[in-house]
Amino acid sequence: MIGVTPEEDLAIESRGLTKRFGRQTAVNGIDLAVPRGSVFGFLGPNGSGKTTSIRMLLALTQATSGSINVLGRRMPARLHDVLPRVGALVEGPAFYPFLSGAANLRRLDTADRHAPGGTRAARVQLALERVGLSHAADKKVHAYSLGMKQRLGIANALLLPRELLVLDEPTNGLDPQGTREVRNLVRSLAAEGTTVFVSSHLLAEVEQICTHAAVMSAGSIVAQGTLAALRQVGDTRVRVRTPDTQSAVRVLTHLGLDPTQTQNDRADPDVVALLRGTHWQPEAIVTALVAGGVRIRGFIIEEPSLEERFVALTGEGFDVVQ
Amino acid sequence: MSSSDVPPPENDVNPTHRGVGWDLLGSEIMVLFRRRRTWAMLVALALIPILLAVAVRLSSSTLDPGEGPPFLDRVSQNGLFVGFTAMVVAIPLFLPLTIGVVAGDTIAGEAGLGTLRYLLVAPAGRVRLLLVKYTGAALFCLVASLTLTVSGALIGAALFPVGPVTLLSGDTVSVTESLLRSLLVAAYVTVSLLGLSMIGLFISTLTDVPVGAMAATIVVSVVAQILDIIPQLSWLHPWLFSHYWLGFADLLRQPLDLGSFGQNAVVQVCYAAVFGSLAYSRFVTKDILS
Structure with a gap:
C-alpha cells in the first residue's frame, strides 16, 4: 500500500x-x-x-x-x-x-x-x-x-x-x-x-x-x-495586587470565584483565584474590581507553568523517583 | 511492508558523495602523528642507536666477538651494524611498548575522550573505524622500525667507518645492498609487530580506559616472550607471536634466506585474523556508554 x-x-x-x-x-x-x-x-x-x-x-x-x-x-x-x-x-x-x-x-x-x-x-x-x-x-x-x-x-x-x-x-x-x-x-x-x-x-x-x-x-x-x-492540564489563575485585600476578596467571591490570600514580600497579601470553572473574562473581573472600589496595583493572569506540571509528574526536589 | 523499505525520497543525502572514505584514514594518521606522545616515542626509538653508537665510540676497550648484544662487536668496524644492534635491543621491550601504547589507545582512547560516540554518530561505521584504526597502528609499526633503521644508519655513518659489510655467512656485500637489507630488516620487524597490534586493538575494544588497554597489551607481549624461553613449552613456541621477533638474522646471510620472513608472516597473519575477528565481534555489538 x-x-x-x-x-x-x-x-x-x-x-x-x-x-x-x-x-x-x-x-x-x-x-x-x-x-x-x-x-x-x-x-x-x-x-x-x-x-x-x-x-x-x-x-x-x-x-x-x-x-x-x-x-x-x-x-x-x-x-x-x-x-x-x-x-x-x-x-x-x-x-x-x-x-x-x-x-x-x-x-x-x-x-x-x-x-x-x-x-x-x-x-x-x-x-x-x-x-x-x-x-x-x-x-x-x-x-x-x-x-x-x-x-x-x-x-x-x-x-x-x-x-x-x-x-x-x-x-x-x-x-x-x-x-x-x-x-x-x-x-x-x-x-x-x-x-x-x-x-x-x-x-x-x-x-x-x-x-x-x-x-x-x-x-x-x-x-x-x-x-x-x-x-x-494545569490551572490558570488571576492574581490581584492591591492594598484593599478585603474588598478584593469580597468582589471576587461575589463573582463566583474562590479567592485566597497569599503572602508575598510586600505589606499587603495578594489575592489569588482560580479561573477554572468560571466564564469570567479577565477584563470583566478588572471592571468588577474597580466598580467595587478596589484600588488595583497589579492584575496578573498566571498561565499554568510547565514547572508545576513537571514537578507533579516527576516529584519534588532531589526526591525524584529512581 | 513497512515504510522503512520504501525507496529513499529525493531529499536524501546525496548518495553520489558517498566515497570510500579515505579521508578518515588520512585524518587518523594526521591525529596519530600530530600527537606529542607519538613523537616522544619515535624520538626515544631514534635515541637507542644513537646511545649505542656513542657508547661504543667513547669506550676505549674493544669488545670480543660475541660480547654484548648481537652485532655490537662489529659496530666499531662498520657503522652499518648500528641499526641492526639497535633493532635487537629494542625488539624485546621498547618496540612492543610503543606498539602497546598506540594499539591499546585505538578504540579505548577515543572512548576515553568521548569522541568515539561522535565518530560513530557521524557515522564512521564500526567496521570501517576498526579497519582505519588498525591501518594507523600498522603504519606506526612501519614508522617505528624505519626510525630505528634510519637513525642507526645516520649515526653509524657519522661515527664509524662505512664500507662493504661482512654478513653473518662470511660473504661481503656492498654498502648499497647492505642498506637494502636494512630496509628488509625494517620490513621484517614491521610484520613482526602486526600480530601484537591486532591484539592491542582487540583489548582496546574491551575497555574505555586507554591506559588499561596499553598496559594489558604490553603485558601480553612480555608474557609471550617469557613463555618462549620455557623449554617445557617448546611445542607452543612456533605459535607465539613473539617467537620469530629476533629471527631477522637470516636476512643477513648470503644467499638471502626468506624462510623465517615467511614463517613470521604466517604467524602474524594468523594472530591478526583471530584477534581481528574477536575485535570485530566485540565492537559491532558493543554498547557505547562512554
Whole structure:
C-alpha cells in the first residue's frame, strides 16, 4: 500500500523502547512520537533515562526490546542512511584536546563518508561562525572553556544541513548570553524546517523554545504532547495586587470565584483565584474590581507553568523517583 | 511492508558523495602523528642507536666477538651494524611498548575522550573505524622500525667507518645492498609487530580506559616472550607471536634466506585474523556508554 503512513510524519518514533542493564531497567517501554518540523523537548530529572534513550535512537547502544524509526527508517538497521541526516550532541561535547577547534571539526567530518571533502574547510568555518567561535578556531581545545566546548559540540552537529538535530543538554555550562544564543540558534534552525529534539532538565529552556515535549520519569514517559496540551492540564489563575485585600476578596467571591490570600514580600497579601470553572473574562473581573472600589496595583493572569506540571509528574526536589 | 523499505525520497543525502572514505584514514594518521606522545616515542626509538653508537665510540676497550648484544662487536668496524644492534635491543621491550601504547589507545582512547560516540554518530561505521584504526597502528609499526633503521644508519655513518659489510655467512656485500637489507630488516620487524597490534586493538575494544588497554597489551607481549624461553613449552613456541621477533638474522646471510620472513608472516597473519575477528565481534555489538 502506497500512502502516507504515520511514520512519515514523525522524525522519531519509538515503540516499547526498553533498555535494561543487568537487572536495572534504565528505559522502560517508551513510545516517543516526535513530529517532523517540531522543536521537541525531552524533559526529565537527571537519571530518568533521557541519555540512554538518545543513545538508542542514535544506534550507539542496542535496545533490549522495542523498535525505533528515525526519519522514517528503521534503526539501527538503516543507520548508514539515517545518521548522515542527523546532527547530534550526545551527553556533552567531546574533543581531542591536543587539536584546535577547527581541526577537531574537520576530523569528525571525515568520519562521515557523505561529507564532501572539497567543501570541508568552508563548512567548518561556517559552523564555527554560526556558534560564534571563529575567533577561537585555531586555539587548542584544551584551552577552551566548558561553554566554548559546548558551542563547538553544537557546531559539529551543524557541519552539514540536517533534517534532525538531537541536542542532549545543549545549554549545559553556558552563561546566560550563551544560553540565549543557543535558543536563538534552535529557533532559526527550526524556522528552516529542521526538526530539533532537545533533551533538558531545565524547564525554562524547554518552555521557551519547544512546540512539543515529553516528560520522562524513572525510565518511562509520563506525559507527551504539544506544549499547549501539556500546560492545559494545569490551572490558570488571576492574581490581584492591591492594598484593599478585603474588598478584593469580597468582589471576587461575589463573582463566583474562590479567592485566597497569599503572602508575598510586600505589606499587603495578594489575592489569588482560580479561573477554572468560571466564564469570567479577565477584563470583566478588572471592571468588577474597580466598580467595587478596589484600588488595583497589579492584575496578573498566571498561565499554568510547565514547572508545576513537571514537578507533579516527576516529584519534588532531589526526591525524584529512581 | 513497512515504510522503512520504501525507496529513499529525493531529499536524501546525496548518495553520489558517498566515497570510500579515505579521508578518515588520512585524518587518523594526521591525529596519530600530530600527537606529542607519538613523537616522544619515535624520538626515544631514534635515541637507542644513537646511545649505542656513542657508547661504543667513547669506550676505549674493544669488545670480543660475541660480547654484548648481537652485532655490537662489529659496530666499531662498520657503522652499518648500528641499526641492526639497535633493532635487537629494542625488539624485546621498547618496540612492543610503543606498539602497546598506540594499539591499546585505538578504540579505548577515543572512548576515553568521548569522541568515539561522535565518530560513530557521524557515522564512521564500526567496521570501517576498526579497519582505519588498525591501518594507523600498522603504519606506526612501519614508522617505528624505519626510525630505528634510519637513525642507526645516520649515526653509524657519522661515527664509524662505512664500507662493504661482512654478513653473518662470511660473504661481503656492498654498502648499497647492505642498506637494502636494512630496509628488509625494517620490513621484517614491521610484520613482526602486526600480530601484537591486532591484539592491542582487540583489548582496546574491551575497555574505555586507554591506559588499561596499553598496559594489558604490553603485558601480553612480555608474557609471550617469557613463555618462549620455557623449554617445557617448546611445542607452543612456533605459535607465539613473539617467537620469530629476533629471527631477522637470516636476512643477513648470503644467499638471502626468506624462510623465517615467511614463517613470521604466517604467524602474524594468523594472530591478526583471530584477534581481528574477536575485535570485530566485540565492537559491532558493543554498547557505547562512554
